[in-house]
Amino acid sequence: MGVLEWVKRWVTTTNHKDIGILYMVTSIYFFLVAGVLALVFRTQLAFPEEEILTGSEFNQAVTIHGLLMLLWFMSPFEIGLANYIMPLQIGARDLAFPRLNALSYWLYLASGLLLVAGFFVPGGAADMGWTLYAPQNVLLTGKGTVLAAVAIILLTASVTVGTVNMVVTIARMRAPGMTWSRVPMFTWGVLFSVLMMWLAFPPLAVGAAALLLDKLLGTAFLTSVEGGALLWDHLFWFFGHPEVYVLLLPALGAMADIVSVFARRQLYARRFLLIALFAATALSYLVWMHHMFITGTSLNVRKIFSVTTALISIPFEMATLALIMTLYKGRIVYRAPLLYTIAAIFFFILGGSTGVFQAAIILDRAFRGTYWVVAHFRYIMVGAVTLGLLAALYYWWPKITGRLYNERLAKIQLILLFIGINLLYLPQFLLIDMPRRYYTYPAEWKLLNQVSTLGSYIVGLGFLLGAYILYKSLRHGEKAPPNPWNAWGIEWTTPSPPPRHNYEGQPVVRSDGRIEYVSEASLAGSGVHIPDGGHSYTFHEHWSGNPALIGLALFITGLGIALSKALMLAGLALLIVAVARWVRDDYYSKFHEEEPGYMETWPFTGIDKNRLGMWVFVTSEMFLFGSLISVALFIMSRSLAWTPGYIHHDPYLGLLNTIILFSGTLFYSLGYYTYKNGARIKPLMLLMGTFFTGLLFLFIKSIEWTRLIAEGYTLSSGLQAQLYYVLTGVHAAHVLIGIIATLYLIFKMALDKNVSLTTLIMLGIYWGIVEIVWTILFPLFYLI
């Protein structure tokens, strides 16, 4: 295979295993960048007055280190592993939406490169800590922070698309007999993780957008007293705390599977554990204010959050005990993946119990902003999550690469990491007075810092050894059998590495848990739909360069936003081309994958994958708008100078627009029903109605805006005006996208192409959301 062929394969692939590998390799690259940064600033901290880094460089290093490790290494590594392993675990042949999966990856790559590109722009990379606190993120930063904000927004897009894919795949593509109660824990962990990302990322994207607007257009969302520091705190931590569990749960799930396999026992109290983790997922949205115990919010509110924070430790204690109790009366074999898991559990106990300290407001007052918090967080993130992920990597490595590795060296690596991590982070618990992110410090903390730095070198050595082990395995490793561990699970019944279509035949789980392979034809019961008319399964080989092209276009646009308008316009032009190519493929049904009718789909039996996907997506859109509206209400409640909306805006014009938008949606639903009943001309006319009412809405909106600007009511007229323009602007953009999509359907219908009812329903759901949002925006800005 030539180099060009090779490049083409990886750029255009949509196969879940390829995308999984791309994700993992890219995340390891970002891990290396972040790891080297960590070694550099640990070296700076080895002496109180060291001068390797300036204050500014130090701040950039810690900021990019934190952002990369959390958002561009850990989570994407887990998504990569999930991409590869999860479909194999549940008996699927790919994810539900292969091309969207590729899009998630390319958006992720583009966003990560944008963040790192910050080092090469004037003013350097983002430098206000990974939490990017306001208002310093606006007032004291350079172009790097603009890039970071763009990167976060792109990452949110990637994560949202990825969530849709993962949820729909797990909900609707499980092999026959792979009921919910039999789904392996790693897949459960991934599901919980994406369910948290689903609603946690939109507020972060809104925060990043506010940051971007403040930096570029001079709005005052994060610099004003009304919004400012507290607004950012709420948006960031509403995302930030669930994010911790986002990172933890896939690793925890993998650890649960590993413990069960190597203790040769069924996982202890699995049902109870699932209930506990589900509770933790829900509760994770209600603990964010424990990051704000000393911001001066009401004591009663903080007490509530103190209790929820203490409560959330209990599900995780349950998880720990479940893993430990699985060992009880097991037949433990001491293989490398298990040893890593045991170490991870140990670190999790340590990190978790120090977390309970921080739930107490009075104790937290002393911990906040110090190395105690750093140590606590690292014990979870490095000790538990990263070692858990290494366990998962060493567990599934033979499956992914088809090679075994040197387990003895892997165990030596674990010893290095175990010693290194403890040397690195235990002293930091004792540095309970030392403020975080100091690049020089009083001499009294020298010894503890030096021990910590020594630990970081040992950890670095450990990872170096890990790289050697994996390299050696790839080059000279012994060929792996399908099941090197005597493990249960579908993924171990197919060759290592699996064929491109994952299995020969379709795996089916029998009622006693046996995995059998049958031909698809034999699954054809009464009314069960088999793709390709019941012939034996032919793997749909598809590929598309469009996801990568969209990624490239957005990378250029992102660079342009920070650096030059021309570059930005070029990027946007490329984006339009890429999206048009994508839509063209759809128009000619070039990219089409039917759902086999025999998969486990409960409780979504009546909803096909596209509709389920749309609902997941639309809910996250609702959260995006919900966060935007919350921002408006937050600022409104703290503003003394908020004037009634009807002073600036004509309520009758607003009412007219409301009626117009409503009638557009009415036309649309009538169009759907007539189309469903077989009419062809009527729905076309009705959809035209939707199209023109949408245009009319935008036209009236533009009249309003022109008038307002002529009156001098602009982005510089204060927060109220800024909120009005941003919220109604985002809404108008959604209307515009709706109009374009409607036009596409009109064309498809008019040219006598078949438009599926599902497609019509999907756009209908979208119009519904646009409608609902307007019914909130209209009174918010025009009436009160």
Add this chain to the structure above:
Amino acid sequence: MAGIVPPQEYWWMLFKYYLLAAFVLAGGVTALLVYFFSKYRASSEDEFAEDYPGPGRVPTGFAKIGATKYMLVVTGIIVLGLTIATYPYTEYVELTPSSPDIVIWVTGYTFGWRFEYPPDLGGFTTINEVVLPTDTVVEFKVTSDDVFHAFGIPEFKGAKVDAIKGIVNSLWIKTPSQPGEYDIFCYELCGVGHSLMKAKLKVVTPEEFKEFIESKR
């Protein structure tokens, strides 16, 4: 003000209770982990427990939860109980005694701390140094001129609040009965000068304090 307990004493007391609970609970769980891990070793790779699903299968059904649920209840009660038991102390630390002896306004700026003495002591301002008499209840009213800072005196555990523009956060301490010097740091990354944003708290005898006030008038 002799009867007033310095807030950090309660902090240390609670911290020690938490440490004790953590050592007992986390230590117990860790001991269980190590014990099970070393005790139940297999004699060969192919030896399975009766409930192991085994290769070529997936787990069906759910294993029961046994005594673990009692352990959960007990630790749950301990954790929640501890948290709620801290509330009276939290209130004590957070709410300044009704009439503090001295109220000082503290303003963070990039990169330093400005201290404003009350009008009855002369209403003067000092930079990066605050002088206070021994055995006194002092309230700091903390805010910021520009970005997000956090004002903390590490020696007085729990004496830390965020300094945010537009918001005034209160913090109180009781100065020790002996003169001494204490560090004040900024605990929120606020820019390139974050590490240099330090101040000193000087506790002096009442006589020295009187002289200091006179010298400023």
